[in-house]
Amino acid sequence: MKPQAAKTLRAFLVELVVYAILVVGYFFLVLHFLGESLHQLEMRHRYTYAGVAILLIAGQAVVLEALTTLLLRLFSGRSE
Amino acid sequence: MFFPISGAHISPIYLAIVGFLIGILGGFFGVGGSFIAGPALRAVGLDWNFAVGTDLAHIVGKSVVAAKRHRALGNVDLRLGLIMAVGTIGGAECGAQLIQMLKRAGNVNLVVSIVSIAVYLSISTFMIWESRKTLRAQNRKIGAGTIKSAMAKRDQSAFKPTTRIIQRLKIWPMVALPTSGIKAISIWIILLVAFVGGVFSGFLGGGAGYIRMPSMVYVLGIPTHLAVGTDLFEIIISASYGTFTHAVKGNVDILIALVMHTGAAIGAQIGAISTQYFTGPKIRLAFVPLPLIGAAIVIYTLITGHKL
Numbered sequence: 085m086k087p088q089a090a091k092t093l094r095a096f097l098v099e100l101v102v103y104a105i106l107v108v109g110y111f112f113l114v115l116h117f118l119g120e121s122l123h124q125l126e127m128r129h130r131y132t133y134a135g136v137a138i139l140l141i142a143g144q145a146v147v148l149e150a151l152t153t154l155l156l157r158l159f160s161g162r163s164e
Numbered sequence: 165m166f167f168p169i170s171g172a173h174i175s176p177i178y179l180a181i182v183g184f185l186i187g188i189l190g191g192f193f194g195v196g197g198s199f200i201a202g203p204a205l206r207a208v209g210l211d212w213n214f215a216v217g218t219d220l221a222h223i224v225g226k227s228v229v230a231a232k233r234h235r236a237l238g239n240v241d242l243r244l245g246l247i248m249a250v251g252t253i254g255g256a257e258c259g260a261q262l263i264q265m266l267k268r269a270g271n272v273n274l275v276v277s278i279v280s281i282a283v284y285l286s287i288s289t290f291m292i293w294e295s296r297k298t299l300r301a302q303n304r305k306i307g308a309g310t311i312k313s314a315m316a317k318r319d320q321s322a323f324k325p326t327t328r329i330i331q332r333l334k335i336w337p338m339v340a341l342p343t344s345g346i347k348a349i350s351i352w353i354i355l356l357v358a359f360v361g362g363v364f365s366g367f368l369g370g371g372a373g374y375i376r377m378p379s380m381v382y383v384l385g386i387p388t389h390l391a392v393g394t395d396l397f398e399i400i401i402s403a404s405y406g407t408f409t410h411a412v413k414g415n416v417d418i419l420i421a422l423v424m425h426t427g428a429a430i431g432a433q434i435g436a437i438s439t440q441y442f443t444g445p446k447i448r449l450a451f452v453p454l455p456l457i458g459a460a461i462v463i464y465t466l467i468t469g470h471k472l
Contacts (some may be wrong), residue, residue, distance in 0.1 A: 100430070107426045111165070111176050115419055122418060123168040126411075134411030137418040138404050141221050144422055145228035148429035152229075156433070 099155045106151070170214045170417035178208065179420060183222065183427030190428070191230040191435020193451050194377045194392035196223040196399055198370030199458045201424075210420070217415030218424075223371060223403040225425035230432035231396040237440060239393030241343040244386070247351060248358035248394070249401035252376070255362020256402065262367055277466050280368045284459035287378055288452045294382070295449035302445065327385035344386045344394075357383050362402070371399050374455045381448065388444030393436075 126133045165176045182204045186197035198219050205215040234240050266275050335350040361376035373395055380391035410416050439447060 103430060107180065110426065111423065115165075115422065119168055119419055126169050126414070130412050130414065133418075134408045134416070137221055137411050137416055137421075138224065138407055140418055141225040141407075141421055141425060142228055142404075144425055145225040145429065146232075148225075148426065149229045149232050149433070152430050152433050 099152075099158075102155060103152065165423075167417050167419050169419060170210060170218070172208070172210050172214070172417070172420070174208045174210070174420065176423045179423045180427035183226070183424035183429075184431040185427075186222075186424075187226050187230070187428035187431020187433075188435040188438075189431075189454070190223075190226050190373075190396065191233065191432035192392070192438050193373070193435075193447070193454060194230075194395035194399075195373030195454060196220075196227070196371030196403065198223065199374075199454070199461060202370070203461060205420070210417075213413075213415040214417050214420075217407070217410030217413070218417045218420045219370075220403050220406045220410055221416050221418055221421035222424045222428060224400060224407055225421065226428035226432050227396045227399040227403060229429045230436045231393060231400060233433050233436035234389075234393030234396060234439075237389075237393070237436065238343075239389045239436075239439070240397050241341055241386070241390055241394045242397065243339070244341050244344060244354065244380075244384075245394045245397035245401075247339070247354045248361075248376075248398045251355040251358025252362035252365065252398060252402040253405050255359035255364075256366040256406065257362075258359075259363040259366020259368075262363070276368060277462050280462050281459050283364065283368075283375065284455035284462070287374060287455045288459075290382075291378060291448050291452050295445045295452075298445040299449070302443075324385070327382060330383055331385055341386075344384075344390050346385060349384065354384060358398070365402070371403060373399065374451075374458060377451070378448070381444075388447050389439055392439060392447070 122133070122136070125136060166173055182201065186201050189195060189197045189200070196219075198216075201219040201222065202215050205219060206212065210218070231240060263276070330353060331346065331349050333350055333353065335352050337351050338348040339351045339354070340346065340348055357379045358376070361372045361379060364375050365372035376398070377391050377395045380386040380395060381388055386394065407416060411418075442450070
């Protein structure tokens with residue numbers, strides 16, 4: 085394997101491990117607290133739930149995009 | 165892990181891995197990946213209605229990540245994406261109405277299955293023919309002394325003469341798409357392409373990126389990299405609309421979508437960045453198996469009677 089490819093692969097694996105740790109924390113902390121309240125909202129106020137659902141997924145996308153970009157920069161020393 | 169909204173027990177690791185794989189596909193090809201996500205969610209016992217709605221919600225998140233990355237790479241035509249979103253939403257509503265009509269006639273499954281198999285196979289066959297022809301022509305030019313790096317930056321297509329004829333149609337109002345390198349094209353042609361994609365989306369389910377992305381390249385003449393990025397941007401709007409309507413009907417478990425999206429976020433980045441290392445015809449050739457997978461799923465459903 086070429087040294088550059090090996091370096092990129094190593095950086096990616098490190099990023100994956102860090103990301104996995106953050107995501108596991110996210111599963112057990114945030115979703116645990118969100119779960120019941122979202123369930124109640126889905127049962128009682130469908131339109132509000134629909135709006136909140138879109139905001140949540142779009143918000144998470146923006147945050148995770150920033151996080152993965154930051155991790156890529158940190159571990160591979162470049163943005164792409 | 166228990167998801168109270170849908171009442172399903174699903175491993176979050178499984179969801180993240182499925183999201184990761186679909187994220188790579190979405191980032192690279194500009195498709196939603198519902199033909200994989202739907203069966204993958206069904207396989208772990210999620211009801212069909214939740215699989216469809218939840219998949220749409222996850223597609224919104226994944227497309228935000230991939231479109232942002234493509235935008236940073238200069239692969240998103242915002243003007244084109246916004247016009248297309250209007251056509252797609254209108255088309256999706258018509259497709260849904262068409263399904264209701266066929267349901268009343270009592271032959272919805274057979275008609276939808278046959279149409280989808282024909283569409284999937286036609287797209288794959290056409291794209292194999294076009295991309296291989298284009299690649300052969302490119303190789304001849306490289307052999308004749310054209311510089312390879314210069315070739316890679318231009319998006320070649322064997323279908324270009326037909327695309328030029330379509331671009332020359334002067335049906336007012338015309339719109340310029342400078343990001344895509346198009347001086348003027350009729351807004352009706354853009355809306356029609358988006359509308360047809362939307363009809364298939366409403367008719368066959370999913371985002372119909374397997375139809376819209378090739379249509380953007382071959383009918384509108386958008387360079388492949390831009391078609392991928394713009395399609396993802398357009399999917400954000402149309403899938404948000406779909407998510408909202410499904411959520412109101414009680415078909416979205418947003419918690420499942422959020423977990424799937426943790427994998428998709430990183431997969432979409434990898435897919436989007438990878439497009440920079442491939443020329444347009446190579447991306448189009450690699451796209452070919454996607455509609456074929458869709459056709460295989462429909463054939464399996466027809467033969468066994470089990471909806472994947």
